[in-house]
Amino acid sequence: MAKKKAPLSRTERLRRLLEISRILSSTLELPLLLQAIVELATELTNSEAASILLYERDSGQLRFAVTPLHQGDSLDQLNVPLDESAAGWAFTNRRPLVIQDAADDPRVFRKVDQTIDFETRSLLAVPLMIKKEPIGVVEAVNKLEQGHYTEDDLEFLETLAAQAAIAIENARLLRELQTANIELERLDRMKSDFVAITSHELRTPLGLILGHATYLTEIVPKEYTEQVEAITRSAMRLKTIIEDLSSIAHKEQGEARIRRTFFSMSDLAQEVLERFSTLASEKSIKLLPELPRKGSLKVEADREKLKVALSHLVRNALTFTDPDGTVSIQAEKQNGYVKVTVSDSGIGIPEDDVARVFERFFQVETHLTRKHGGMGLGLSIAKAMIELHGGQIWCESEEGAGSKFAFIIPERARQAEAAARVFKTS
Ligand code: ADP
Numbered sequence: 001m002a003k004k005k006a007p008l009s010r011t012e013r014l015r016r017l018l019e020i021s022r023i024l025s026s027t028l029e030l031p032l033l034l035q036a037i038v039e040l041a042t043e044l045t046n047s048e049a050a051s052i053l054l055y056e057r058d059s060g061q062l063r064f065a066v067t068p069l070h071q072g073d074s075l076d077q078l079n080v081p082l083d084e085s086a087a088g089w090a091f092t093n094r095r096p097l098v099i100q101d102a103a104d105d106p107r108v109f110r111k112v113d114q115t116i117d118f119e120t121r122s123l124l125a126v127p128l129m130i131k132k133e134p135i136g137v138v139e140a141v142n143k144l145e146q147g148h149y150t151e152d153d154l155e156f157l158e159t160l161a162a163q164a165a166i167a168i169e170n171a172r173l174l175r176e177l178q179t180a181n182i183e184l185e186r187l188d189r190m191k192s193d194f195v196a197i198t199s200h201e202l203r204t205p206l207g208l209i210l211g212h213a214t215y216l217t218e219i220v221p222k223e224y225t226e227q228v229e230a231i232t233r234s235a236m237r238l239k240t241i242i243e244d245l246s247s248i249a250h251k252e253q254g255e256a257r258i259r260r261t262f263f264s265m266s267d268l269a270q271e272v273l274e275r276f277s278t279l280a281s282e283k284s285i286k287l288l289p290e291l292p293r294k295g296s297l298k299v300e301a302d303r304e305k306l307k308v309a310l311s312h313l314v315r316n317a318l319t320f321t322d323p324d325g326t327v328s329i330q331a332e333k334q335n336g337y338v339k340v341t342v343s344d345s346g347i348g349i350p351e352d353d354v355a356r357v358f359e360r361f362f363q364v365e366t367h368l369t370r371k372h373g374g375m376g377l378g379l380s381i382a383k384a385m386i387e388l389h390g391g392q393i394w395c396e397s398e399e400g401a402g403s404k405f406a407f408i409i410p411e412r413a414r415q416a417e418a419a420a421r422v423f424k425t426s
Pocket residue numbers: 312316317320344346347348349357362363364365373374375376377378379380403
């Protein structure tokens with residue numbers, strides 16, 4: 001039985017309400033919140049006990065979230081039907097319910113009393129409402145000292161219920177968000193594992209195919225050369241895909257290492273342009289180098305990784321530009337950094353997608369409607385390579401008017417490592 005406490009004065013009750021509003025707005029831990037609400041509901045209404053029932057969409061019934069007199073286990077599994085209970089009445093009618101004499105009232109759900117060996121004599125039930133929709137009910141039972149529930153009791157319980165509903169909803173939303181986040185992290189890990197395992201497992205058989213194809217090129221009669229070359233070309237294409245997947249996996253596992261040398265960024269940009277000159281002329285696209293003199297723009301960086309990054313930018317620029325368009329590459333010095341920009345006069349990227357192009361597997365068109373190959377990995381690899389250098393990469397684009405991809409990297413290793421550390425912790 002509840003301890004006999006002197007009923008609270010009206011001023012005291014107001015003070016407690018104020019206090020609880022502070023607690024309710026400061027905690028998002030649902031069990032703690034519910035417990036605090038129930039304790040105050042008991043005190044404010046001078047009742048023997050109080051409870052909170054929350055609506056469960058799946059079963060369409062109410063379920064005890066906090067139980068009277070800590071009878072948790074026994075009431076845990078008990079569903080309270082909406083049409084045969086006082087709480088259900090308050091919930092369905094979206095109005096409070098006062099029962100001064102519960103003995104013969106058909107609205108009282110007797111199974112609760114039977115389960116916890118309790119006797120409900122009187123009862124106050126107030127719905128918990130969020131934006132005019134009920135989410136549950138708070139109940140106070142058995143007014144102490146054989147008294148009747150008053151207008152004041154009802155008013156205090158309604159005020160508490162209004163605040164409690166918001167706090168409960170916020171805590172529930174937070175919990176849902178946390179669960180969704182955990183699930184997203186799990187899916188992301190699965191995706192990473194898949195990428196790492198697939199790229200690793202495909203390497204060996206592909207190496208064999210390439211090896212044998214190269215051997216065959218030398219020994220097969222001339223009339224089969226075309227077929228063998230087709231095998232080699234396709235296998236080389238697969239090799240590039242696997243290398244892309246491996247770069248992503250290495251970056252994610254923190255295994256990507258930088259091997260720095262001193263080299264000229266101007267020369268590297270020129271080399272990449274030359275690599276794509278055949279593709280450009282096949283598509284009648286003009287390549288426009290805007291580079292400082294040969295051997296200039298010295299950086300201390302990983303040449304291979306920057307070549308990969310730059311190649312992805314130039315390849316994309318050529319892929320997404322129609323014949324007779326232009327692709328230009330610019331390199332310049334900027335306060336201890338080197339900036340490289342690849343611009344094209346191509347199809348551009350819709351505004352909403354610009355921020356997403358560096359995500360893994362992201363493609364503006366879905367793979368079903370796509371005219372171009374690719375897996376949506378090139379830009380995420382370029383981003384990883386640039387970030388390993390403590391640099392940054394970004395995109396500016398206008399649909400139908402072309403795109404500009406630019407990156408900056410620090411000129412020197414020491415400065416780059418400091419920037420990479422800042423980048424890692426930010
Ligand atoms: P993919 O290998 O599929 O091209 P990327 O990561 O390199 O993958 O690019 C992601 C997507 O960003 C592309 O599929 C394309 O939709 C868009 N994109 C990239 N570069 C350009 C560009 N220069 N112009 C227009 N769209 C581009």
